[in-house]
Amino acid sequence: MYFEDKKNVIIMEHPLIKHKISLLRDEKTGTLEFRTLVEEIAMLEAYEALRDLPLADVEVKTPLETCMTPMIDGKKMAIVPILRAGLGMVSGVHALVPSAKVGHIGLYRDPETHEPHEYFCKLPEPIEQRMVLLVDPMLATGGSAAEAVDFIKERGGKHIKFMCILAAPEGLRKLSERHPDIEIYAGHMDRGLNENAYIVPGLGDAGDRIFGTK
Numbered sequence: 160m161y162f163e164d165k166k167n168v169i170i171m172e173h174p175l176i177k178h179k180i181s182l183l184r185d186e187k188t189g190t191l192e193f194r195t196l197v198e199e200i201a202m203l204e205a206y207e208a209l210r211d212l213p214l215a216d217v218e219v220k221t222p223l224e225t226c227m228t229p230m231i232d233g234k235k236m237a238i239v240p241i242l243r244a245g246l247g248m249v250s251g252v253h254a255l256v257p258s259a260k261v262g263h264i265g266l267y268r269d270p271e272t273h274e275p276h277e278y279f280c281k282l283p284e285p286i287e288q289r290m291v292l293l294v295d296p297m298l299a300t301g302g303s304a305a306e307a308v309d310f311i312k313e314r315g316g317k318h319i320k321f322m323c324i325l326a327a328p329e330g331l332r333k334l335s336e337r338h339p340d341i342e343i344y345a346g347h348m349d350r351g352l353n354e355n356a357y358i359v360p361g362l363g364d365a366g367d368r369i370f371g372t373k
């Protein structure tokens with residue numbers, strides 16, 4: 160499903176993703192189960208988002224003969240979580256593409272202004288030669304994701320995809336308008352934001368639920 164008329168925004172429709180997101184929302188879901196679900200949803204979303212992963216032909220000897228056959232060229236990919244909550248999605252994507260390199264972007268949202276603040280950025284080089292999969296479970300106002308894409312572009316990144324689990328329409332609009340050249344994948348689009356810029360109905364604070372803080 161697309162968002163408004165934006166063909167670069169894809170909202171997942173798979174029943175497995177819907178089911179697992181419902182479990183994530185439940186306030187009774189504990190830290191261990193929450194983390195496992197985030198990993199599983201990331202893997203399912205990545206299956207869709209990585210349809211155009213680069214392949215390279217390699218020589219393989221079957222029991223019958225030798226042939227050239229395509230394999231994923233994982234060295235051409237970077238998984239980049241937005242700290243902290245994005246870390247929870249890395250292992251799910253890495254399980255599919257083990258040779259992908261991992262970069263990190265540290266951003267936190269000011270609790271009053273909801274503006275993102277950077278505290279760390281380290282990307283695998285050369286970033287311009289890699290497909291970058293930027294991951295964060297929550298796209299709320301869209302400020303953090305839009306800023307993270309700015310950092311990647313400033314450092315030369317060109318082929319960028321963003322993947323989240325829950326998105327608010329406000330965040331999808333901001334990110335797709337500021338960066339119309341990237342692909343955006345969301346597990347589900349929720350109703351909107353509350354007065355604290357939290358996604359509703361949402362799942363609460365993703366970082367706290369993944370890491371058991373608060």
Ligand code: PRP
Binds near residue numbers: 244268
């Ligand atoms: C959360 C979330 C996103 C951001 C989304 O992180 O993981 O990074 O907020 O909000 P936005 O779309 O309005 O920018 P937070 O800043 O709470 O940091 P944390 O992951 O360290 O908890």
Ligand code: URA
Binds near residue numbers: 356365
């Ligand atoms: N960050 C979260 O963890 N949850 C939200 O709903 C919004 C921002």
